[in-house]
Amino acid sequence: MKTNDIITEIQKSFVGNPQIIQKVLYALLAGGHVLLEDIPGVGKTTLAMAFAKALNLRCNRMQFTPDVMPSDITGYTMLRPEDRSMVYQPGAVMCNLLLADEINRASARTQSALLEAMEEYTVTVDGVTHPLPTPFMVIATQNPVGSSGTQLLPESQTDRFMIRLSIGYPDAAMERKMLLQKFGASSAGVIQQAADAEALLEMQKQVSEVFLHDSIYQYVLDLVRATRSHEKVAQGASPRCSVALTALSQAAAYVAGRDYVIPQDVQSVYIDCVAHRLILTPQAKREKAAPEEILTQLLHSISPPKLGARS
Numbered sequence: 001m002k003t004n005d006i007i008t009e010i011q012k013s014f015v016g017n018p019q020i021i022q023k024v025l026y027a028l029l030a031g032g033h034v035l036l037e038d039i040p041g042v043g044k045t046t047l048a049m050a051f052a053k054a055l056n057l058r059c060n061r062m063q064f065t066p067d068v069m070p071s072d073i074t075g076y077t078m079l080r081p082e083d084r085s086m087v088y089q090p091g092a093v094m095c096n097l098l099l100a101d102e103i104n105r106a107s108a109r110t111q112s113a114l115l116e117a118m119e120e121y122t123v124t125v126d127g128v129t130h131p132l133p134t135p136f137m138v139i140a141t142q143n144p145v146g147s148s149g150t151q152l153l154p155e156s157q158t159d160r161f162m163i164r165l166s167i168g169y170p171d172a173a174m175e176r177k178m179l180l181q182k183f184g185a186s187s188a189g190v191i192q193q194a195a196d197a198e199a200l201l202e203m204q205k206q207v208s209e210v211f212l213h214d215s216i217y218q219y220v221l222d223l224v225r226a227t228r229s230h231e232k233v234a235q236g237a238s239p240r241c242s243v244a245l246t247a248l249s250q251a252a253a254y255v256a257g258r259d260y261v262i263p264q265d266v267q268s269v270y271i272d273c274v275a276h277r278l279i280l281t282p283q284a285k286r287e288k289a290a291p292e293e294i295l296t297q298l299l300h301s302i303s304p305p306k307l308g309a310r311s
Contacts, residue, residue, distance in 0.1 A: 002203065003029075003255045005194040009054040012189035014047045015178040020167050022255065023272060024051065024139070028200070029207045029254060030247035032162025033118050033138040035153075035276065040143060042167045048099040048139040053191040055200055057096035058133065064106040070113035074123040075130070088125060093117045096133055096197055100140040104152050111153060114138070115160050135200050155235070155279055162244045163269065164276040203254070210250040211260040215305035219266055220246050226298045227274065232284035233294065237277045245273045263304035271295045 003025060010021050024047065027034045036044045045061070052059035062068070075091035092098060093114065100114060117123050121132045140161070142152065158164070170178065195203070220242055228236030245266065252265040275291040 002195050002199060006051075006054050009191045009194045010047070010050040012191050013050040013053075014043055015174050015181065016043050016047070016167055016170050020047065020165055023163060023165055023269065025255060026248050026251040026269060027163045028055075028135075028137055029203055029251040030162060030244070031135070031137075031204055032244060032247065033140070033160065035158065035161040035164040036139060036141045036167065037144050037164055037276075038141070038166045038168065042169065044139075044141045044167060045099065045101065047167070048097065050191060051139075052097045054194045055097075056193045056196045057135075057200075058197075059097045059099065060092045060095040061099040061101065062092045063101045064103050064110070066105060066107060068106050068110050070110050071125075073110060073113045074117065075125055077126045077128075086126070088128065088130060090130075091123065093123060093132060094130075096135055096137070098136075098138045100138055102142060103140040104142040111157065114140075115157050118160050135197060135204065155277070158276045159238055159240055161276065163248065163272045165272055207247075207251050207254045210253050210258075212246065212250070213260070213305070213307055215307065216249070216261050216263070216266065217246070219263060219302075219305055220249070222302050223266065223270060223298060224274070226302060227278060227295070230294060230298070232281055232289050233278050234281045235279035237274050241274055241277050245270065248273055262307060267299055267304070270299060 006025060007018070007021055011018065014021060024034055028051070036047070038044060049059065049061075051057070062072070071091065073091050073093050075089050075094065077086045077088050079085075080087045098114075103111060103114070106114075117132065118138050121134075121136060122129050123132070124130070144152075169175075224237045224242045224245060226236075227233055230236065248269040249261045249265040252268050253259070253261045256265070271292055274295055278291040278294070280289060280291065280294075
């Protein structure tokens with residue numbers, strides 16, 4: 001199965017929680033974008049580059065700083081002296097996989113240019129619309145700890161990301177393996193191509209065809225709508241979240257080798273898909289409540305449907 005081959009190749013380079021690899025793959029197969037929110041040095045860039053190599057995707061990496069302009073993202077037109085015509089010069093977004101490093105260090109205007117491209121899958125420069133390559137995915141990183149010189153994405157913009165993940169520190173065994181690979185006692189394997197853009201597009205099509213029973217649709221709605229009436233939540237998850245959660249559940253089922261979604265698929269991606277979309281009440285913030293805790297409570301309080309294989 002191609003998805004297993006992709007994960008195997010990425011593990012040659014990325015030493016860390018294998019569930020993170022799997023969940024990034026879910027988002028890629030579901031046609032969404034990923035926000036990696038973590039401290040520096042835990043492998044965010046390594047993970048993104050490993051996906052590009054394993055899938056033979058055209059990858060651009062942009063280090064976001066306050067002086068990055070929207071035109072650096074979208075591209076610009078310039079005058080060609082030979083015939084006095086205007087020629088489009090592609091920006092960083094014209095690729096299959098864009099690694100947007102430290103997106104919170106860019107200005108709000110630059111962030112908006114990227115997020116608009118993520119939503120529309122096109123860029124418009126001087127009145128001319130240019131479609132993005134397919135497939136297209138953004139893996140953006142931001143450091144949630146240091147705030148000096150940064151501008152965190154507002155909640156309305158983080159909603160554009162299908163899933164938010166945190167890699168975290170590796171355990172002792174993983175960190176030892178990383179050191180041995182780095183300093184020569186053992187060697188990291190060379191990532192081989194496990195698929196290509198055309199194969200990825202076909203897998204995305206297959207994921208979109210994974211069967212969803214009516215009770216699964218209702219389960220997704222119950223889980224999402226419950227966030228809107230929770231006493232500790234000032235603003236619950238959007239309808240865009242319902243779409244994202246459904247698509248991620250299809251991808252989870254596909255990677256598991258099934259052509260139908262079960263409740264466990266929804267549960268496996270629920271917190272990562274929803275937590276970054278919630279705005280807590282001032283009282284909940286004073287009590288240091290966490291969106292993840294609220295969502296865990298909802299998972300326990302809302303009964304999943306009981307399904308047969310294709311009931």
